[in-house]
Amino acid sequence: MITDVRPGPGSSRYLLGFDLRRRPHLEADVLVVGGGVAGLCAALAAADHGKEVLVLAKATMRDSNTAWAQGGVAVVLNQAEREPEDDIEVHVRDTLVAGAGLCDVDVVRDILGDAAESIDLLRRHGCLFDRSEKGALELTREGGHSARRILHANGDSTGAEIVRSLAAAASAHPRITVIENAFAIDLLTDGGRAAGVIYYRREELVAALAGTTILATGGCGRVWRESTNPPVATGDGLAMAYRAGATLADLEFMQFHPTTLYIAGGARLLITEAMRGEGAVLKNHVGERFMPRYHADAELAPRDVVTRAIISEIRRTGFPHVWLDATHLGAEFLRGRFPTIFQACAKLGIDIATAWMPVHPSAHYHCGGIVTDTRGATSIPRLWAAGEVACTGLHGANRLASNSILEGLVMGIRAGNDAGNAGGPPGRVRISAPTPEPAPDGLDVPDLVRSLRAMMWRQVGIERNAAELAVARRSLAFWLSHQARGGFRDRSGWELQNQLLVGSLVASAAERRTASVGTHTRADSLGAIDTTHLGYIRTDQEPP
Numbered sequence: 001m002i003t004d005v006r007p008g009p010g011s012s013r014y015l016l017g018f019d020l021r022r023r024p025h026l027e028a029d030v031l032v033v034g035g036g037v038a039g040l041c042a043a044l045a046a047a048d049h050g051k052e053v054l055v056l057a058k059a060t061m062r063d064s065n066t067a068w069a070q071g072g073v074a075v076v077l078n079q080a081e082r083e084p085e086d087d088i089e090v091h092v093r094d095t096l097v098a099g100a101g102l103c104d105v106d107v108v109r110d111i112l113g114d115a116a117e118s119i120d121l122l123r124r125h126g127c128l129f130d131r132s133e134k135g136a137l138e139l140t141r142e143g144g145h146s147a148r149r150i151l152h153a154n155g156d157s158t159g160a161e162i163v164r165s166l167a168a169a170a171s172a173h174p175r176i177t178v179i180e181n182a183f184a185i186d187l188l189t190d191g192g193r194a195a196g197v198i199y200y201r202r203e204e205l206v207a208a209l210a211g212t213t214i215l216a217t218g219g220c221g222r223v224w225r226e227s228t229n230p231p232v233a234t235g236d237g238l239a240m241a242y243r244a245g246a247t248l249a250d251l252e253f254m255q256f257h258p259t260t261l262y263i264a265g266g267a268r269l270l271i272t273e274a275m276r277g278e279g280a281v282l283k284n285h286v287g288e289r290f291m292p293r294y295h296a297d298a299e300l301a302p303r304d305v306v307t308r309a310i311i312s313e314i315r316r317t318g319f320p321h322v323w324l325d326a327t328h329l330g331a332e333f334l335r336g337r338f339p340t341i342f343q344a345c346a347k348l349g350i351d352i353a354t355a356w357m358p359v360h361p362s363a364h365y366h367c368g369g370i371v372t373d374t375r376g377a378t379s380i381p382r383l384w385a386a387g388e389v390a391c392t393g394l395h396g397a398n399r400l401a402s403n404s405i406l407e408g409l410v411m412g413i414r415a416g417n418d419a420g421n422a423g424g425p426p427g428r429v430r431i432s433a434p435t436p437e438p439a440p441d442g443l444d445v446p447d448l449v450r451s452l453r454a455m456m457w458r459q460v461g462i463e464r465n466a467a468e469l470a471v472a473r474r475s476l477a478f479w480l481s482h483q484a485r486g487g488f489r490d491r492s493g494w495e496l497q498n499q500l501l502v503g504s505l506v507a508s509a510a511e512r513r514t515a516s517v518g519t520h521t522r523a524d525s526l527g528a529i530d531t532t533h534l535g536y537i538r539t540d541q542e543p544p
């Protein structure tokens, strides 16, 4: 049962003071915040309703989880293009198994049922998926999928190809304006209805006002120290929506990807699951292939199972990582099928055709988010949300690999259609907010961000327990109410406040869910993993 929640003590409504009458502003019929798959699909759909659409993106179009995605998009294509034994109901079943009893089965069926049509639209926008020499679409398999149904592009650069095609279509569209490097600070609400955002660009605060607003700001992986996500993924959309009083759910379910490259000082490059799908195997420090000891599907078991198995091996052996061995796949195949990983590893001195890769889990995908219905509508009138920032009920306690780009596609299009229909000129908006006390002098923001991320990794990470979660919650409350209180004047300060807020919401949700389920492992209540339907955990604003 989800109950609407309103801001209470412990968090101010806006991060900064302003009076819209004294701020420059832009107007549109529909405002989209985010330039990943969900935001761009929403913008294109809304513009096709004849509406003027404004898209804001915090950095460039290359900076999003979508642009970094490697493996692909899960979809059951038409009869001629799919594997003979595959079927939408099989995809539904795989999704429900991964979601560990917490998916909404009607939502799963509804979203997956629209997958093939949404992929067709993506192809019409110019997205080129890989094909065999005979011209058939190439399909691969990933963990938790019982058929080969993952479309990919340029080998392991699927996300970049999706963003390339959608961004080109958006920039060619006469009714879409895209502004990059525009950091949305807060959602504006007027009489309880969404009215746009206030954003920061080139040292100026600007109001973007619109009849309808769509949040498509992606995930929050950068709240944890080890993360596959790009630097933009600081959970801004979640924090903004929470401050505005939107209902959020399932925040405890951060999916940890089992295999990211683990080299001190190097970026945590994701090693796509598709590599295990093609036959790469996990080995421990003595070269033993250990996954068959943990699950019948071995390396292709659901992600939470593989992640916990790796952590268990690391703990058992005292070795800081495990190995991923793809050497038997051969140089030619690896270079063609996984060009990004092949080249990135080569730059770090690893020839993956002859050497094993050191790998370790990292925070990867946030299953929870802003609660929406199956059209993307949130609990706030005139506000829609789509993609990773949203929580539709598709993923439950654990996302099935490659279902997220698909969700961004389907839900972005739906949110764009409905917000496009309802959108129009913003009307007269008069909003002001009091200026908070200035932020404490001399605060070392990067240092506090490092401390936050390290603590989230240690205490709100892969394995959790009541004592550590309580410590995390208290530290976060202290940082929020002391070091990071007051009004900041730049993006790094606002991002810090968002990360602290998201961290504290995740820690509280993780504390309340006392049994293990899906991605949420409570080491203090191990034994059988709890797969009963516990219902959603409501996140409210008790002081964290």
Ligand SMILES: Cc1cc2nc3c(=O)[nH]c(=O)nc-3n(C[C@H](O)[C@H](O)[C@H](O)COP(=O)(O)OP(=O)(O)OC[C@H]3O[C@@H](n4cnc5c(N)ncnc54)[C@H](O)[C@@H]3O)c2cc1C
Binding pocket: 033, 034, 035, 036, 037, 038, 039, 056, 057, 058, 059, 060, 061, 063, 064, 065, 066, 067, 068, 069, 070, 071, 072, 073, 074, 158, 159, 182, 183, 184, 185, 216, 217, 218, 219, 228, 229, 230, 232, 236, 237, 270, 364, 365, 386, 387, 388, 389, 401, 402, 403, 404, 405, 406, 408
């Ligand atoms: C390395 C990696 C590999 C992945 N591989 C796959 C895969 O193979 N298959 C799959 O299905 N999923 C994969 N995922 C997950 C998937 O990429 C994401 O869940 C999905 O792309 C999210 O899309 P989105 O549009 O919701 O958000 P994003 O693509 O993250 O886009 C968010 C947008 O919002 C903008 N934004 C954020 N905050 C603000 C703000 N305050 N103001 C203005 N703009 C803002 C960002 O700049 C960005 O443009 C992967 C993720 C990563 C990190």
